[in-house]
Each structure stands twice: as structure tokens, then as C-alpha cells.
Amino acid sequence: MKHSYLYYFLVLIGLVSLSSCQEEEYAIPELKQELQNDVIKRTLGPNLVGLNIEFAYAMALPKSMGKLVSAEVEASIAGGESTFLENRSFYTNGSGEDVGIEVGSKSVNSGGKTTVAFTKDTSAATLRYSYRIPSTARGKEVSFKFSAQASNGQAVTYSMGPYKVAEMDMVLDLDVVDSSKAFISIEDMAVYSAADAAANASKIDLVYLYRSIPNITFSHGLVAPSAKTYLPGVNLPAGANRATKVQKVWNLRDFHLARLQFGVYIDDLDFQQLDIASAPDYAINMRAEAGVWVETQDGKYRAYVYVNSVSNDKKSARISIKRYLMK
Template identity: 35%
Template sequence: MMKIFKYLFLIILISLFASCSDNESSNVKNDFMKKTASPAIVGETIEFAYAMGTTSGRLNTAEAVASIPGAQGTGFGLYSYFTARSSISYNGVNYTGGAEVPVKTVKETNTNGATTTASMMEKVETHYMNPVVALGAGQSDLIAATLRYYYVVPEEARGKEVSLRFTAKSTEGESASYQTPAYKVSKMDMKRLIVMTNSNACYFSIADMKAYTKAEVESQNLSGKIDFVYMYQAQLNGFTYNHAFVSPGTDPKFVAIPANIPSGWTKNNTLMEKRVDVRDAQLKGNIPNVYIDDIDFETLNLSAAVDYVLDCKAEEGAFMKTADGKYAAYIFINSLNTNNGGTMTVSIKRYPLK
């Protein structure tokens, strides 16, 4: 009966991933799923789920070899997960029905260069292997598991393609491997939750993806790098102004606070196009899963753009192009506040045009 269950459990596990292996005659089967749908950006993490199982012996090791070594933080997680059918308590933690419950299935893991190895546990919570058995009823041989693998995109991969080769081995010496497709790594850079304050840290450099104060701009001679200035004023000359982006070189009639753009500074004219419908999930931090990718910047047409954006609102944004033509960017407005003279929190995706 146990042998029948082992086969059944393995079939169910691998079928969830539309099983495929380069060694169909092996008793070890494997497959993978790329869980991360967002663009692969340097410094960000791509998450994979690697499913493996054996009908002979136990699982012994798992291995992942990247075509380009990942940055620090790349490697297998120590846990697999099962879905709680109802509210339960496990290892001192309470979980509600539908929650993912972690079960340690990896003894230790090591990443050396492009290769990550994981040594599997001999025994595991029986409920993980057979959900009809009560939680905490005992331990069973580890014959199947789905590991999380995290690939932190390194600078070396920018604009290139990266792929992985996963391999599972059993205690019987049998193995199975899976070669993933190649995934394109973006040329973009990204930075989240940059706070700007009216008449203080209000000078933004797309090249640096940073907001500066007037004192910083002047002491570091940065005026040539300032692409827009954040200003807040409810009304200007009878029209609604509110939170605004203005280029240092824009027409003075759009500048609510003239003293914020000293006459001796470089006056860049940054092209801007306001967008009320682009809510990039990486910049926003949650759903919907809509993303700005390289192609959006490569095909960006700002021929009808102006050099200011007025009356900005939260969860809107603007496509921009620097005056020197080096970068295109999307500035997403995470939040706004009229207190303390006006503050704005933004996130940015930046793409090199040259």
C-alpha cells in the first residue's frame, strides 16, 4: 500500500508542473515553474519552484547551475510548503486555511559560483507526504519535494540572457535534470520609494535616481544633472497646480516657486508625458501584474510631450526623457501628502538610450 501511495504522490506532485525530464527511464522525475512574472532587473530576485520526486529510495540532493552566476542571496530555500486545509498550528505558528505552511526539507545548502547544491532531509513531516495523515503524527522518508530557488540578478547579466539547469538525485544514484529556457535580463534600473519634499529634497536626477536638496545641488555642482523639480502649491494664477513636476528650463509661468530654480543653474528641458493608467506592479508594490519593460522604452514616442506635469495624483505617473537623451524613465507616484508644505513619494524605472 505504501508503494502505491508513493507512486500516486509522485504523479500528483509532478503533474502539477507538467512533468518533463531529460532521463525518462530514471525513477527520479523533475520539473520546474518560474514563479516571478515581472521583468528581470539587476538586483531583483527571480523565484523558481523546482519539483522532484523518486519512486526508488529517497531524495538525496538537488542542484541548480546558472549560466551566469547569481548575485549574493542566490540559492535554494530550506523549506517546501503545503497548503493548510483549515486553521492549524505548526512549529508554534498559527496558520489559517489556505495559507502556505513551511516544512523543512533541506538540511543545508551552498552556493559556489554558478552552482547551488542542497542536501535533502532523510525524514519529513508525514502530513506533507500524505495530507490524510494528521499533522504531527510522525515522520516519513522524503520521496518528493518542491524547493524554492532564488536567483538574484547580477550586474554581469544586464541585457543578456540567463538560464538554469536543475538536477535531482536519489539515494539510489539515479538522477533527472531539467534545462530551463533562456530568460532575458532587462537593461533597466529600478529604485523604489524615494521621498521628495517641497522646497527641500525636491531636485531629482534621473541619472542618479535620487532627490537632492538645494544645498546638495550647489555644493556638489549638480544642477546639470537635475531633470525635474517637485513643487506643491494648491493654485497658481487661477488654475489648479497642486503637486507638480517641472523642468528647470520650463516656461516660468509653470513654476510656482521661482526661488527653487536659481538663475545660475543649468536649465534642462526634460520631456514629460503624464500617464494616469500605468500602474507598474514592481513600482507600485502589488497587483495588478502589469509591468513596464524594455520594449516600452524602446518604442517610447514623446514627440508631443511638454516639459512639465501639473496636478499629479497618487498612482499616476509620467514617462520622461532627459535633455541629453541618455535616459528614458517612468516616474510612478506612490503617495502624496499636503502636510509640511507638500511631500511626494515616487519610484522609478530608468532605461539607457545611449
């Protein structure tokens, strides 16, 4: 590897020396007389089941040589029903806005293939492809083959991937309310009322609390059923006794959960390497945009619970969760 870097460095030095000795005239690149294509991946971060992987697929040939007939994307694992290839070609106007112009019929899915037939006389187009990640792809790799055909018989292909699909699950915007809807199950990725919690007592990992106590900073809390000191006045369902590990975190605004401008992502590896063995069984004084790492008592699940918003007046909060099943 070191020799490769040295080689390229010497080549660069040689090119710089050559350019300093002579000045070359700029020449407009010649347009290739053939159908061409290119692809860029538009989405970032981990690929989660239920989310989309998005691409932009560009194809073109000289107008004198014919027009585009069809475009197709074949996924190695068939996507969800909402997988589609746009039938509009996009460009960016002077205001920076994306503008779509219809150039074909709506896409058709057949197995892993998604196809658009062109209906307009066009020799160049950029179509967006959105692949809805199915549950069958969890933990696997998925690849894509883009292809286009022209009226002159030419065809091109472009392969992308493979892309690993994460093992973890995600749920967004769960409302928790002190006393009335406060029991959280990491296993079920759900929030239960007191009545529903009684039927799922063995799955309750956290209890949401709001307390306004003079001279004590408590506010919004996520507390394990085992943390009796922090649960005065709370009637736990019989059998709710898990000692969940809870570690509070500030400023970890996972993009999928927060949907804010911060480009930070929690991935499978973060859960695999997480070590909160010495963490307590409670987290208090929680605020909006904070979160907690969680490990269930049986070690079966690890999770990150993000606090999207809080309301002191309503004694409530909204949370979103990423969860990983330990092997």
C-alpha cells in the same frame, strides 16, 4: 503553420467522434518506477537587476526505491549573494497557506551552483529557488539547470530558460518635499536638496513642486528647470537649465513600482518605442498612482516616474522610477 493547425483540428474532431461512439473506463495512471522532476517559474514580468527570479522545483521517486540525496540549480550567470535554494519542502494546507517542512541543510553557493543536501528521509520534495539577478547579467540571457540525485544512483535534470534580463534600472520610494528636497536627477536616480543640487546642477531634470493656488488646479507637479513659468519663487542652482520632456499618464500602475494588485509591467521595449517628442516640459496636478514619462534633454535617458503617494499637508510625495539608457 496553417497546415499544422488544420492537422490538430482534424485530430481533435476525430477524438471527439471516437469518444461519442464508445465510453472508456477511467484507469489510475501507473506511477513510473524512477526518479522524476519538474519545475515551474513563479515570478512574472521583466527580469530586473536587483530583483529575484523564483522557481519551484519538484522531485520524487517511489518510496520503495530509495530517498532523495541532493538537489542543485546551476545558473549560466552566477547570481547575487542572496541567491538560495530552500531547504524546506512546501505544501499548501486546507486554508490555502504555504507550509514549509525542513528536509535538508541550508543551501550552499559555489559559482553559479546552489546545492541542498537532504538530511531527512524523504522521497518527494518541492524546493523553492530564488535567483538574485546580478548587475553582470544586465541585458544578457540567463538559463538554469535543475538536478536531483537519489540514493539508488538515479539522477534527473530539468532545464529552464533562457530568460532575458532587462537593461533598465529601478529605484523605489524616493521622498520629495517642496523647497527642501525637490531636485530630481534621472541620471543619478536620486533626489537632491537645494544645497546638494548646486553640486549636481547639470544633472537636474525635474523639480518637485506643491502649490495651492485659488481657482487654479496645480497641486503636486514635476517640472523641468526650463519651465520658468511654473517655477516662481524657486531658486534654481546655477547651471540647472535642462528642458526635459514630461508626459503625464493616468492609471499606469507598473507592478514593480506600485507593488499593487495590477499585473502591468513596463519593459525595455516600452522605452525603446516611446515617442514624447512633442511633450511639454512640465506636469501639474499629479496624484497618487499617476505617473510621467520622461526624456532627458540630451536624449540619453528615458524614464517612468510613478507617484506612490502624496501629502498636501506636508507638501510632499513619494516616487519610484524605472530608467532606460538609450543606445
